[in-house]
Amino acid sequence: MIIIIPLCILIGLLAWRLRPHKHETRSSRIAIFATILPSAVMAIAAVAFQLRYNASGVISVAEASNSIFVAGLIFIGVGILVSICFALFRKKDITKSIGFGxxxxFFITVVELGLLEWLGGV
Structure with a gap:
């Protein structure tokens, strides 16, 4: 937890720097949406699996929700690699949009981690 708070502050400053402007293109909006959507879907699925696991009477972290959480982290890693590829092709607006996404x-993943730990009783 000591590392998460400064990391969240750093990511917040980076998001402020990469925020979309009024003259953004359609491809920028699609890049933001395509970056955020997989993480959001994985977070919802992981929390749903954890809630279903808790409904059975067991208070611990479910293996399924752990696997889905790791899959969400993999999507973030793939997003970083895609952003690097677009940066190499000098697509500045798409690269900034993917970075903002x-x-x-990352914020969605941090909230998901907190919810899973809270629901798991850790």
Whole structure:
């Protein structure tokens, strides 16, 4: 937890720097949406599996929710690699949009981690 708070502050500053402007293109909006959507879907699925696991009367972290959480982290890693590829092709607006989407995905992942730990009783 000591590392998460400064990391969240750093990601917040980075998101402020990469925020979309009024003159953004359609491809920028699609890049933001395509970056945020997989993390959000994985977070919802992991919390749903954990809630279903808790409904059975067992208070611990479910293996299924752990696996889905790791899959969400893999999506963030793939987003970083895609952002690097677009940066190499000098697509500045798409690269900034993917970076902004990755910042939002990181916040979603941190909230998901907190919820899973709380629901798991850890």
């Amino acid at each position: 990755l910042c939002i995905s």
